Amino acid sequence: MSRGFRWTLGFCVGVGAVVPLAVIVLSAVFSPAGVAVGVVLGAVYTALIIWLLRLLPIWPRGISAWWVVMCLGWGSGTSMVAAFLTAGPLIHIVEYVGWTEALASWAGAYPEEIIKTAGVGVVLFSFRRLTRPWHGLATGALIGLGFEVIENISYGATLAPSHLESDVLGALEIWVLRLSAGPILHIGWTALAGWGLGLALFAAGRSPSWRVTTALGWFMVAFVLHFGWNYVSDNDAITIATFFVVAAVFYPTLIVVTVRAVRQARADRSYVYTEYPITSVKQLPVVSIMPGDGAVDKSGHPVIQPGTRHRS
Amino acid sequence: MRTYQLQPARSGTMWWWLLGATAVALFIPIIISAFLPAVTYEDEQVTLGYDEWEITLGQRCPWVESTMDDAWDCPGVTIMGRQTETTDDPEHALFRVARDATYAAWDPSSTLVEDGPGRLLINPEYPEVAMSFQGSGATSGEQMFVVLMGTPSSMAETADEVWQAYGLGPLDEEIYAEIREGAGQDHFDLRDFLPADILEV
Secondary structure (H helix, E strand, O other), X not given: OOHHHHHHHHHHHHHHOHHHHHHHXXXXXXXXHHHHHHHHHHHHHHHHHHHHHHHOOOOOOOOOHHHHHHHHXXXXXXXXXXXXXXXXXXXXXXXXXXXXXXXXXXXXXXXXXXXXXXXXXXXXXXXXXXXXXXXXXXXXXXXXXXHHHHHHHHHHHHHHHHOOOOHHHHHHHHHHHHHHXXXXXXXXXXXXXXXXXXXXXXXXXXXXXXXXXXXXXXXXXXXXXXXXXXXXXXXXXXXXXXXXHHHHHXXXXXXXXXXXHHHHHHHXXXXXXXXXXXXXXXXXXXXXXXXXXXXXXXXXXXXXXXXXXXXO | OXXXXXXXXXXXXXXXXXXXXXHHHHHHHHHHHHHOOOOOOOEEEEEEOOHHHOEEEEEEEEEEOOOOOOEEEEOOEEEEEEEEEOOOOHHXXXXXXXXXXXXXXXXXXXXXXXXXXXXXXXXXXXXXXXXXXXXXXXXXXXXXXXXXXXXXXXXXXXXXXXXXXXXXXXXXXXXXXXXXXXXXXXXXXXXXXXXHHHHHO
16 A cells, blocks of 8 residues: 555545536536436446445455545546546547547547556555455456446436437436447446556566556557447448447456456455454464365455464 | 565555656647647538438538537538437427527527428527428428527528528518527627626727
8 A cells, every 4th residue: 555646546536526526517407307317327327336346256355435435436537537638639639630430439548548547556556455456357347437427427418408308318318328338338448457457566476577568458458449439430331340349359358357357366365354453462363374274255265353363 | 386466565666657657648649739730621512411301501611520519610600400200299309409409498488480391499598590390201200400500690591591491481581580680689698797898908
């Protein structure tokens, strides 16, 4: 845990918190019904994803609730600030170059994947309990969740008035479209980038060049997938083909990585945490941690109860 | 052999690398953009609708794509078109399309003109005119919306041209005059609240 990273995290999330509040308040001026639909669906979606993630052993044991709050805050606030600042100049550059088919790709993928991945790094260094590669995956998923929800609320409320019958139907249509045609996109992209960062930071016995290559490689996977998803060709066939190719690469990759992370988390016997701070040598266990030895929690992590001694 | 390692005890260098690289990556486009000239768009013939129902207006203007609304950016007036399937309540749909374009609140007593398949709505709060046309024959089951935003005189001329392009006659003179003099007359303008001597500077 680094105090510098922790101050950075607090500052960035604190400043960025203005964004989700502004999105909700400003959108409510235009379409109160659209915002209401978005806030309710966003809350349900957030709770559902967090609940699902908590079922997996990749969820850091004994982690503070602040970790969740900070991840969601970085995704929904800090990331949005960076996206707002950089998207306009990127659009200008892409239009100037004349590559308008990639307008949304550059304006979306470039600033968003950079700032979300940076957020994973800042969060990983801010919490002492984040010490394994799969913690990068989980952190990335939560940051992506924050981004995805505020983006859906924003799009839902802004586009709700374009429905010819009502704002409620308009907002619902946008939410259903975004959740069905490309579910968990931001969650998955940032999770993959976070997995790479987690490997780079927490895998032992690796060279510095391997760490840099791994972190950048997984970041590029997230970037290219996002870039491809946003690409709108003048030729509809190319747009649709790109859409299917990205989906065919993204979802299997996410599943493979998640399964691998879950297996590694289950197999990890070196991850130990105590229910209470150990303040006396009497609490120190004489323990040799071996697979199947001693008390373990639901995920197989050894749990040392204070005041008890485990002997091999 | 250990598989995992803890976070590095000293992370100052990492802090500079991570945040420095992020800041540089995000600021590069801002700096490049600042040195590029503004993008200009080529003029094209203004067309609205598609397939059987595409109409062409006399103006040539740039087609400006944005992330939210694509529009023809003509001198004095912005023209947006949208072709959809017909709905049960065309009048309600027209009010909604008009509101969608500006997010401006609409007075229910706004002037609404109905002439056969055409409807025209004048926004008294904002410089905006919205029109809708119900299809028939080959375009049966389709409806076309056209929204104009700009100066009253340009909107009046363009509304008249669009109205005729969709097979309706010239706009009624009273309606034409109302757009020319009335659309957006209640629009909030900061100049209305400033002392005259400031405006003269």
